[in-house]
Amino acid sequence: MQESFNRFYQRHLGLVRAMALARTGDGALADDLTQETMLSAWRHFAALQTRDDSGQRAWLLTALRHRAIESWRQRKPLEPLVETVAAAPDDPTLRVDIARALTRLSDTDRELIVLRYFEQCDATEIGAILSLPPGTVRRRLHEARVRLEAALESWSTR
Missing domain, CATH: 1.10.10.10 (Winged helix-like DNA-binding domain superfamily/Winged helix DNA-binding domain)
Incomplete structure (x- = not known):
């Protein structure tokens, strides 16, 4: 499973990071949100690996959006x-x-x-x-x- 997740991680990391940066405009916050999203993906990987690539991307970006909203609620809004x-x-x-x-x-x-x-x-x-x-x-x-x-x-x- 570790090897499968590593391939999944490498395939989707760029997209998740780009969307985190687009949403926040802050490189450090984008990195944090990216890692939190990928950690959540690890926890749900058994279900995620049954989805096709498009379904995996949809799940990841939805999870990222939720984490970004949580982060925004905890902090003052950042410059986009x-x-x-x-x-x-x-x-x-x-x-x-x-x-x-x-x-x-x-x-x-x-x-x-x-x-x-x-x-x-x-x-x-x-x-x-x-x-x-x-x-x-x-x-x-x-x-x-x-x-x-x-x-x-x-x-x-x-």
């Missing part, structure tokens, strides 16, 4: 995502502008963007992770993209 966006082009100014634009989105909309464009999840997978119907995911993604495009309008002329 301020670290650079990994998938942005090499221009550091653009990465900072994207990060700022992402902070203006709600937690759920920011999660939608990260899951779709950084983790390459489709609307059905995102819906399973966030407990939203796929149609709602597509609508909210569209609305979030419109807000991001407006916030980054100055870059469209470059």
Whole structure:
């Protein structure tokens, strides 16, 4: 079982860490939430390993959301995502502008963007992770993209 969990851990660690960082904007807190989530996965691994990859991701990100909410309730809210966006082009100014634009989105909309464009999840997978119907995911993604495009309008002329 240890070997199976190690493979599971390596396969999903990046996603859980990225979503924790997107939710909190704080690297240290994201690391804590990631480890708490993976510890919970270890405790529930017997049931988790019977799920397919999409079901495992959904379980992990739901568990992460619960831990983030618990953390938020225990602390004052932190500034959301301020670290650079990994998938942005090499221009550091653009990465900072994207990060700022992402902070203006709600937690759920920011999660939608990260899951779709950084983790390459489709609307059905995102819906399973966030407990939203796929149609709602597509609508909210569209609305979030419109807000991001407006916030980054100055870059469209470059």
